[in-house]
Amino acid sequence: MADDKVIIFEAGSADPTTDALVIENASGRTRLRAVEEPAQMLELVSRLVAEGVDQIELCGGFGALPHADAVRAVGGRVPVGAIYYGFESLTAIASFKARYEAGDALSEAFIIVHEGADPATDRVVLEKDEGGTTTVVGVPDTEAAAELAGKMAADLQLIELYGTPGPDAAAPVIRAVEAAAVPVGVIAHRR
Template sequence: MSQSVVIYPRPGADPEKDRIEFEGGGHRVTLVAVPDEDEAAPVVAGLVGEGVGLVELCGGFGPVRAAKVIAEVGDRIPVGAIGYGAESLAEISRFHLSFLAGEVQSELFLVLVPGADPERDRIVRERGGGARFTTVAVPDIDAAERVAAQETVGLIELYGGFGADAAARVHAAAGGGTPVGSVVYGIESMDAAAAFRADPS
């Protein structure tokens, strides 16, 4: 079974325990929380040792911290990070400013997993003050659009191998006012990421 991981920061997280896992189509996707972005590199290095074949980083990392993870991993596996298109730049800036101001924010992660059932394959975690962190496994872009249309959140991030048009379609499905990010790869990871997607075994 092939394995990929999504790394995201949550204050006080324990990477050994704070995990969400989905399986389908011979593939396992594990979401791993780290206490902060600077703690990600050693965690990712350990996961590579466990057989993980691809890493995706939450949008909170930014290029500087993502570069630290890439440097730690070297050329062993591809590492990608969430990026936001022009249609979401103003919205994601507002999200981060309100987050820094301590305002309540809810987030939705959509993870592409073959054969997933979005009604069953979802984890909702309350974060205090009414904020929610919702992770939903979806089998395809159509299901991602349906879930996005139903949720009221401050941002949406797409993981697991969505195509180039996915962010635009989900952005429209969510009403056009929610920032939507998807994973992009630097030139050092493009070929390896493509090979993993073509033959994840």
């Protein structure tokens, strides 16, 4: 059976019932959903599990406590992953957070590894109310993720890498953006 996963992030004026992006092929389906506030994330997670989703990944903006709440909400029925940042990204992610809180217009990329994805068509650019963009791009593998990250790094303040088993898969992406000092968030799963 093919995977059916959903990535959830927080964005102003979001509708948690609408997919911002869908990548669907023989490998499965990956959808991107946004919520306006963390409380909506817990409602959405419960609803998605009831609908049959088999994996959920959360944006790094939620943090560890909402991640733990989501894990409890699904009761072990599906893995719930969340983006975390390694030690090499702490200075850059602290800068990003401070700039975000100051209201700076920031741009980030969510790179989704989904076998068979086409970065030319599995892509959406979301304009943020406060300025800046969130570019969401599906890529077929981590090699393509690293290549794309390297090309985009100069225009980004943050990258989050979804759809990977963990830090070993993220290593090429982190190395591709080292010179630009772009923090790369890596997915960690919890059942």
